[in-house]
Amino acid sequence: MLQxxxxxxxxxxxxxxxxxxxxxxxxxxxxQSYIVNSVRTARSKNNRIALFQPLTLLDMVVYHKNDRDLHRISEVKTIQPFQSLPFDVAKSTIAMFVTEMLNKVLKEEASSPVLFRFLIDSILFLEEASVNFENFHLAFLLKLSFFLGFGPESDREFESQLRENSYPFLPDKEVETALNIMLKRPLGTPVKLTRTVRNDLLDALVAYYQIHIDSIGEVKSLPVLREVLG
Known part of the structure; x- marks a missing residue:
């Protein structure tokens, strides 16, 4: 049935x-998973494989049946072609990390329009931002955790859960303030962090996710993200 x-x-x-x-x-x-035919050929129309690069926003008409694991796409086009995200090194590195985390935490389950809206808005913010996106991945993970059911209400709850699981996280006042800003304020709210603090927070956030989702395992994009953004 076309949808x-x-x-x-x-x-x-x-x-x-x-x-x-x-x-x-x-x-x-x-x-969902979709079989897309004949996109890896020199004759593929308009380089259609580019539509399936990570975080591309799509408008689709699909053949969907609830009892199938694999579906097919009848029509597909991008909602908004990216002008900066694939070409800016910092943004593309953040996108690589975000995509890896989403692949690990999103499951084959019923739709969530609220989560989908959050993801669309977040991706568009990263695409359009010219400043104040260096902490995007940190704020994004904190906000995403609420949609997944384990968001901390404050910096103290975040710290407490890490300590209870033997993760050595000892934030100072500056880090506590940064955490609360990222928890409660919109994406892109300026937060000044040193390279060391940004890396420490990133490691703590990944550990926090690993506490709540057993299947996360190794995050392969972390070393590149630390190197590029730090």
Whole structure:
């Protein structure tokens, strides 16, 4: 049955000689996998494989059946072509990390329009921001944790949960203030952090997610993110 939905491309794997299986978080159906034929050829129309690069925002018409794990796409186009996110080194590195985390935490379950709206708004902020995005990944993880059911109400709760699980997190007043700003204020609210503090907070946030989601495991994009943004 043909259905319309918006989607956020997360990843894809090669399938047979010219096709891919794309993993897409959709507004209507949650996380889904789609077979996309003939996109890995020189004759592929308008470089269609670019539509499935991480975090690309999509308008789709899909064949959807509830009893299937793999679906097909009838029509697809981008909602808003990116002008900066794939080309700015800092932004593309953040996008790589965010995509890896989303691939780890989003599950094949019912749709969540509120979560989808948050993700769309966050991606568009990162695409359009010219300043104050260096802490985007930290604020994003904190805010995403509420949609996943384990968001901390304050810096003290965040610190307490880490300590209870034997993670050595000892924030000073500056870090506590930064955490509360990122918890309670919009994305892009300026927060001054040194390179060392930003890295320490990043490690603490990943550890916090690992406490609540067993399947996270190693985050391969972390070393690159630390190097580029620090």
């Amino acid at each position: 319309k939905t918006r989607g956020i491309a997360l990843s894809y794997i090669r399938y047979r000689e010219t096709s891919i299986i794309a993993r897409i978080y959709t507004e209507e159906f949650g996380l």
